[in-house]
Amino acid sequence: MDQEDRQKNMKELIKQLAEVWGPSGYEHRVRATLQAMVAPYVEASYVDGLGNLIVRVGNGGKKILFAAHMDQIGMMITYREPSGFLRFSPIGGLLRPTLVGQRAVFEDGTVGTIGVHDQWGTARTHLPDLDGFFIDVSDGQGGDFQHGQPAVIESRVISRGSRIVGGALDDRVGCAVLVKALHDLNKQCANTVYMAFTVQEEVGERGAAPATFGVQPDVAIAVDVTPTGDEPKNLKLPVQLGAGTAIKIQDQGLLVSPAVQAWMVATAEQHEIRYQREVLHMGRTDATQMQLVGRGIPTGAVSIPCRYVHTPSETVDEHDCYQTVALITGLANAPIPDFVA
Ligand SMILES: [Zn+2]
Numbered sequence: 001m002d003q004e005d006r007q008k009n010m011k012e013l014i015k016q017l018a019e020v021w022g023p024s025g026y027e028h029r030v031r032a033t034l035q036a037m038v039a040p041y042v043e044a045s046y047v048d049g050l051g052n053l054i055v056r057v058g059n060g061g062k063k064i065l066f067a068a069h070m071d072q073i074g075m076m077i078t079y080r081e082p083s084g085f086l087r088f089s090p091i092g093g094l095l096r097p098t099l100v101g102q103r104a105v106f107e108d109g110t111v112g113t114i115g116v117h118d119q120w121g122t123a124r125t126h127l128p129d130l131d132g133f134f135i136d137v138s139d140g141q142g143g144d145f146q147h148g149q150p151a152v153i154e155s156r157v158i159s160r161g162s163r164i165v166g167g168a169l170d171d172r173v174g175c176a177v178l179v180k181a182l183h184d185l186n187k188q189c190a191n192t193v194y195m196a197f198t199v200q201e202e203v204g205e206r207g208a209a210p211a212t213f214g215v216q217p218d219v220a221i222a223v224d225v226t227p228t229g230d231e232p233k234n235l236k237l238p239v240q241l242g243a244g245t246a247i248k249i250q251d252q253g254l255l256v257s258p259a260v261q262a263w264m265v266a267t268a269e270q271h272e273i274r275y276q277r278e279v280l281h282m283g284r285t286d287a288t289q290m291q292l293v294g295r296g297i298p299t300g301a302v303s304i305p306c307r308y309v310h311t312p313s314e315t316v317d318e319h320d321c322y323q324t325v326a327l328i329t330g331l332a333n334a335p336i337p338d339f340v341a
Contacts, residue, residue: 010321013037013179014164015157017172021107023074023091023150024203027051029107030070034175034197041182052211053197057182061191062336065217066181066328067208067286068174068224069201072167073310074152075104077135077145086112086135086145092202096127098311103154104135106145111154112137153312162242162318169314171201173304174223177321181328190333201286205253208286212293218336219260219298222287223328225316226251226278226303237280241305242317244274245324248301251280253288259339260300264331271330274323278303298339302327 016037022030031053035045042055053070073092080086088104100119104112112135116123123132137145155167164173178195185193194215198207201224212220226246229237239246247264248256256264268275278301291299304324307315 010176010180010318011159011164013176014169014173014321015166017176018157018166018168019155020172021105021152022070022072023152024071024200025091026107026150027070027199030172030175031197034070034179037179038182041185041187043187048210048214050207050210051199052207054211054214055182055195057185057187057193058189058332059192062218063192063194063215064332064336065194065196065212065215065220065290066178067196067198067211067220067222067290068178069171069198069207069286070175071200071202072152072170072172073202074150075135077147077149077151079147080145081134084138086137087131088133088135088151090130091150093310094130095310096130096133098153099133102312104151105154106149106151110137110145112151155312163315164318165313165315167312167314169306169316170225170309171223173225173306173316173321177223177304177324177328180325181332184325184329185332191336193332198286205284205286205289208289209293212290212297216294217297219300219339220287220290221299221328221331222285222290222301223324224285224301224303225306225309225314226280227283227309228305228307231307239276239278239303239305241307241315242319243305244276245320245327246276246278246303246305248278248280248287248303251284251301252282253284254291254299254301256300257298257339259337260298263334263337263339264300264302264327267330267334268327271326273326273330275327276305
């Protein structure tokens with residue numbers, strides 16, 4: 001498979017992006033990977049003062065901004081015990097049940113093992129707070145690891161039929177979808193289309209506002225994963241894996257206006273895109289901050305259904321990814337109404 005073919009294949013694209021090391025605040029490797037990937041498909045690009053990568057294609061119609069975040073959840077070393085074991089705090093929404101026995105990867109490639117206090121005793125039934133966990137980097141090159149160094153949980157992406165499984169799919173799958181959309185647009189679009197690959201979403205959507213301020217779009221769309229409700233005994237959520245892309249109606253940080261909802265739904269139906277209406281009573285995305293920039297920006301969100309979010313085995317379906325790409329290219333070419341008329 002040559003480079004061009006790889007960029008048409010969603011599984012390959014996701015694997016190339018999701019295995020790159022990049023916790024919040026340390027997105028430089030992801031950004032460099034994306035810059036190389038999108039270079040053939042964009043007309044302009046810049047990196048802003050916070051580290052967001054923003055690219056543009058087209059110069060007609062109105063300005064539309066899509067955003068996907070580059071960062072992944074991780075850990076920050078807070079203290080080194082005299083014995084050499086490392087203590088850590090979370091970067092973003094790290095889930096304690098996912099940690100025991102996992103591998104913590106540092107930027108230089110050193111892999112530590114995550115252990116827990118009293119593994120064979122109380123930890124069998126009751127996980128301690130995060131200060132009851134530690135990282136073991138013994139007998140490696142890690143003798144000089146100190147506080148202030150970040151790490152991520154090891155991510156290896158595999159596929160099982162149409163399912164794609166790995167860590168950091170939140171939100172490298174969103175980044176992959178934007179790369180594929182840029183590829184498919186091939187510098188031809190009715191609107192002036194900006195795509196922002198943002199920093200620090202997992203620690204409170206810190207990159208999204210400056211990225212949006214730099215573009216001043218007429219409409220903004222966040223592209224991120226959303227949890228599904230189709231696993232056994234899980235939360236009652238309407239979105240299902242493999243049932244198409246999701247058009248957000250509401251989450252904890254966003255109420256999409258009826259006008260933006262209607263525009264997105266009409267575009268999906270016009271292109272015969274399989275979609276679901278998403279209502280999420282937990283979590284938020286970059287859209288939370290994008291809508292608040294300047295005098296207010298009409299804002300929506302497109303979501304990729306994902307099981308086991310914030311675990312090392314986040315699971316998406318490639319068909320949902322392709323439907324999401326189709327909706328994004330459809331919106332990039334759609335007439336953009338005055339949402340607040
Ligand atoms: Zn996310």
